[in-house]
Amino acid sequence: MPSQILKSLTLAVSLLAVPFSLYAKNNVVVVATGGTIAGAGASSTNSATYTAAKVPVNALLDAVPQIQNLANVTGVQALQIASESITDKELLSLARQVNDLLKKPDVNGVVITHGTDTLEETAFFLNLVIHSDKPIVVVGSMRPSTALSADGPLNLYSAVALAADESARGKGTLVMMNDDIFAARDVTKGINIHTNAFVSQWGALGTLVEGKPYWFRQSVKRHNKSSEFNIEDIKGDALPSVQIVYGSGNMLPDAYLAYAKAGVKAIVNAGTGNGSVAGYLVPTLNQLQQQGVQIIRSSRVPQGFVLRNAEQPDDKYGWVVAHDFNPQKAKLLAALALTKGKDAKEIQRIFWEY
Ligand code: DGL
Numbered sequence: 001m002p003s004q005i006l007k008s009l010t011l012a013v014s015l016l017a018v019p020f021s022l023y024a025k026n027n028v029v030v031v032a033t034g035g036t037i038a039g040a041g042a043s044s045t046n047s048a049t050y051t052a053a054k055v056p057v058n059a060l061l062d063a064v065p066q067i068q069n070l071a072n073v074t075g076v077q078a079l080q081i082a083s084e085s086i087t088d089k090e091l092l093s094l095a096r097q098v099n100d101l102l103k104k105p106d107v108n109g110v111v112i113t114h115g116t117d118t119l120e121e122t123a124f125f126l127n128l129v130i131h132s133d134k135p136i137v138v139v140g141s142m143r144p145s146t147a148l149s150a151d152g153p154l155n156l157y158s159a160v161a162l163a164a165d166e167s168a169r170g171k172g173t174l175v176m177m178n179d180d181i182f183a184a185r186d187v188t189k190g191i192n193i194h195t196n197a198f199v200s201q202w203g204a205l206g207t208l209v210e211g212k213p214y215w216f217r218q219s220v221k222r223h224n225k226s227s228e229f230n231i232e233d234i235k236g237d238a239l240p241s242v243q244i245v246y247g248s249g250n251m252l253p254d255a256y257l258a259y260a261k262a263g264v265k266a267i268v269n270a271g272t273g274n275g276s277v278a279g280y281l282v283p284t285l286n287q288l289q290q291q292g293v294q295i296i297r298s299s300r301v302p303q304g305f306v307l308r309n310a311e312q313p314d315d316k317y318g319w320v321v322a323h324d325f326n327p328q329k330a331k332l333l334a335a336l337a338l339t340k341g342k343d344a345k346e347i348q349r350i351f352w353e354y
Contacts, residue, residue, distance in 0.1 A: 026108035026164040028071040029101050030156075032057035033079040033086075033094065033122075035115025037152040039144030048193055050144035052082040052115055060113060063145065064153045070211060071108070071164035076101075083115025083122070083140075089237040091122060095129055099231050102132040109135040109163030113156065116140040116189055116197060119175065123184035124329050127173035127223045128336055128354065129231040135168035138184065139176045142195045151178065151195045161211040168213060171205065172223035180204040183219040185354070188326055190302065201303045201324070222354050229336045240265040240338035244327045247271040247300050253284035259293075265342070266294035266334045270327035275299040275306035282317075289318055294344060296351075298322035298330040308348075320348045 032038060034053030038060060041050030057075035067073050078097050079090055086094075094112070101107050114122055123138040130136060139159035141152030159176040162168050173184035177198040183205050190199035206215040222228075241264045245255045249272075259267055267288065271277055275297035277285060285295050297319055299306050305324035308314050314321055322330035330351075337350045 026071045027106055028073050028109045028111060028160050028163045029107055030057060030061060030073060030075045030111045030113060030160070031078045031094070031098060031101070032060060032075060032113045033083070033090075033115070034081045035083050035113065035117075035119075035140050036144055037113045037115075037139065037141040037156065038080070039141075039146075041144045041146045044146060044148045047143045047147040047149075050146065052144075053080045055145055056080070057113070060145075060152075060156065064156050067157055067160045070157070070161050073160055078112075081115075083118040086115075086118055086122065088239045091125055092231070092234060092237055092239070094122065095126055095231045098126060098136060099130050099132075102130065102134050102136070107134070109137070109168070111156070111159045111163045112136070112138045113159075114138055114140050116142060116177075118328075120184070120188050120198075121328055121332055123173050123175050123187065125332055125336075127184035128227050128229045128333070129234065130173070131225045131227070131230055133170040133225065135163045135165070135171070136173040137163045137168070137176050138173065142193070142197050157211070158208045162208055162213055165213055167215065170224075171218055174205070176208065179207050179209060181206045181208055181213060181215075185219055185221055185223065185329075186324065188302070188329075227354070228340070228350075234339060239332075239335040242266045242268060242296075242331045242335045242338070244268045244270055244298075244331055246327075247276070247278075251278055251281060253281055256281070256284050256288060260288050260291065264293060265338050266296055268296045268298050268322065268327050268330045268334060270298050270300045271306075272300060274301075274304070274310055275321065276311055285319075286317055292342065294320060294334065294338070294342065294347060296320045296322050296330055296334050296347075298325060298327040300327070302326065318344045320344055320351060323351050325351065 038055040039050045039052040040054040175182040186200045306321040308321045
């Protein structure tokens with residue numbers, strides 16, 4: 001076939017294809033759980049005084065009609081609570097619901113609207129137990145929908161744009177807040193009253209501007225399909241019980257003993273400095289370790305990471321160090337590790353690899 005005719009045919013076909021590609025939008029499901037993004041205050045000047053978890057998911061979506069230009073967006077009301085009240089029951093139920101949605105061939109991505117207080121825990125948990133390359137984006141807001149310069153609508157728009165973007169596939173669970181794209185593994189709520197609340201000591205993975213993500217790094221740690229944990233293997237509505245004791249001066253051993261009596265399987269010690277444990281507490285912690293309560297050394301200091309066998313003889317005591325995980329994430333990872341076994345060396349491996 002003469003080359004000129006072939007070129008014309010090729011051009012015609014490519015022009016025809018453009019309109020179809022414009023309408024082949026991805027399908028994104030917004031799973032609402034409550035929080036400030038669904039909050040309402042008494043007046044537009046109440047940016048911090050409001051009631052969380054009031055606005056239903058369809059009203060959230062209707063308030064940002066522009067999201068329908070990004071993807072075919074539908075909403076599901078999974079919960080309607082403030083995130084500080086989420087227990088294992090709600091967390092496991094949410095993870096199972098997200099897992100079921102992502103198994104559907106006509107679902108291309110999921111956005112979860114969530115309170116910011118424990119947003120990092122939910123995102124981290126999903127990062128560890130959902131085996132899918134499809135984007136999971138967790139989003140919240142620091143101001144209620146009724147406030148002047150509410151941050152929720154743009155955060156939601158950006159989260160849908162991210163969940164609909166092919167470049168977000170396989171990057172683990174992502175947190176979209178204040179134009180920043182964070183890895184669920186290391187993001188944390190660093191400021192409790194400003195819109196730039198979320199931070200990571202290792203930096204954001206990228207940023208999203210006017211609906212387009214720009215990537216600059218990605219996590220090298222195990223997550224999603226490379227994780228040994230799977231929501232489908234976790235039965236019931238509770239994880240092994242793990243609690244946190246916050247380190248300070250002049251502590252009492254009673255908190256540790258009370259948790260042990262309550263049946264915890266591990267205690268995360270949010271120690272001072274590099275996860276230090278006061279000398280007068282060591283006998284109690286070692287006694288509990290002997291009784292089968294795993295001791296995990298984290299730190300109350302927000303940046304850095306806990307070194308093994310530095311000031312504390314972890315090998316000698318059989319303790320685990322939480323590496324760079326903050327106490328609340330160490331608690332979740334320890335609970336998941338305990339679903340696999342109680343061996344301290346195995347638990348420590350998990351803390352190095354995830
Ligand atoms: N009650 C808090 C929560 O649901 C409000 C904080 C927020 O969502 O920004 O996490």
